Amino acid sequence: MTDGTAPGSRQPETTPVADEIGDLRVIARDDPPPSGANDLIVMGAASGAILGGIGFAVGLLAGAPLGFYGAALAVGLLSLGVAVRRWITDRFPDIDAVELRPGPEPSGPIADVAPVPRRSFLGRFLAVAAGVLGLGLIAPVVSLGPAPGDALRRTAWRRGSRLVTTDGQPLSPADLSPGGVVTVWPEGAIGDETAAVILLRLSGEPVDPTNGDWVVDSTVVAYSKICTHAGCPVGLFREQDDALFCPCHQSTFDAQRGAIPTFGPTARALPQLPLGVDDEGNLVALGDFTEQVGPAFG
Ligand code: FES
Structure with a gap:
């Protein structure tokens, strides 16, 4: 009896199946370990976003040079980006997976990966940082000046x-x-x-x-x-x-x-x-x- 493969052909390596998520078969999953250093980076970057947002709003309203509040905004946005990136990296596992089958469009999400449980404080702090930076971006509204009325x-x-x-x-x-x-x-x-x-x-x-x-x-x-x-x-x-x-x-x-x-x-x-x-x-x-x-x- 044969197994249906041509003699001498190379057999694919079989990898133990770890899990199935949606239409994917997970062949390897690497959960990031809790990292105090990463938490510090997220905290620091989120703090930078808060300071950048405040610096932008205060600088703009106080008539500071463009270079000052422009730099503050750049620092705020960059810091927020770093904080979000590191926060997500720490919460979601690194997964290798293959599709179970080719064919029609998947009926649901391709993958619904549950995040790794972490302290919720970082997420809330990140939301606060994004909120402060967002509020700071409202400051340019005052530069529109008073409403013209019927003038x-x-x-x-x-x-x-x-x-x-x-x-x-x-x-x-x-x-x-x-x-x-x-x-x-x-x-x-x-x-x-x-x-x-x-x-x-x-x-x-x-x-x-x-x-x-x-x-x-x-x-x-x-x-x-x-x-x-x-x-x-x-x-x-x-x-x-x-x-x-x-x-x-x-x-x-x-x-x-x-x-x-x-x-x-x-x-x-x-x-x-x-x-x-x-x-x-x-x-x-x-x-x-x-x-x-x-x-x-x-
Ligand atoms: S301003 Fe355009 S035609 Fe007069």
Whole structure:
């Protein structure tokens, strides 16, 4: 009788089966012995993670140099990595195993190795270290500064604000000839970027959706100069068809029709400034913009 193997072929070495875990057959298992030295390393590294996290948070909040709190964070993360690595190495055995059979996907976990029993203090201390380091990483939140509130939704325009040029000269409707265009600001807030306005005398009377109550002398209108795409100044005007252009990405706005976009990447019209004339004949704002200026948010 034969055992079915070819004569002279080498027989695989048989290794005593020690155990079966899931779909694996364990052929050797090496449980790490309790090691006080390893425990000390875990404790030391976890302590380093705690100190690193605290150093990072305190350094950042106290305005320390970047090199200081950056180094503290690096030490914290490195120490935590070392601590976790050594903790796991000490708790899980070194196993050599083979799959019981090839074939379809395993139905459960390939292996479910029970950790070696150890004191639970180290695990808890490691969790504390990770928690402290994690809390330290929250510190950069304060560098976001105070919440802006509605500051981004308001500009310096108020009811009665006179429209003035960059030189501070007030304007009357007569100062604008057909096709005339000028950048204006609220008096007292020259250079305030969110309040920049482009004042126009159109070639014809504006139509919807222009707000007719905010048109002066039939053809004088004012729009926010901040492009609603990405915030560039809308600085070009074509008199023939009353078109405003943004030079950044070529968005085009129809100034006769409420500055709605007619070309380019933006999807919103330029907000129209409520415009009027005061008792002295100067152009004034009747209030702030009723829409958010610039690119949309929130
Ligand atoms: S910022 Fe005006 S088109 Fe992009």
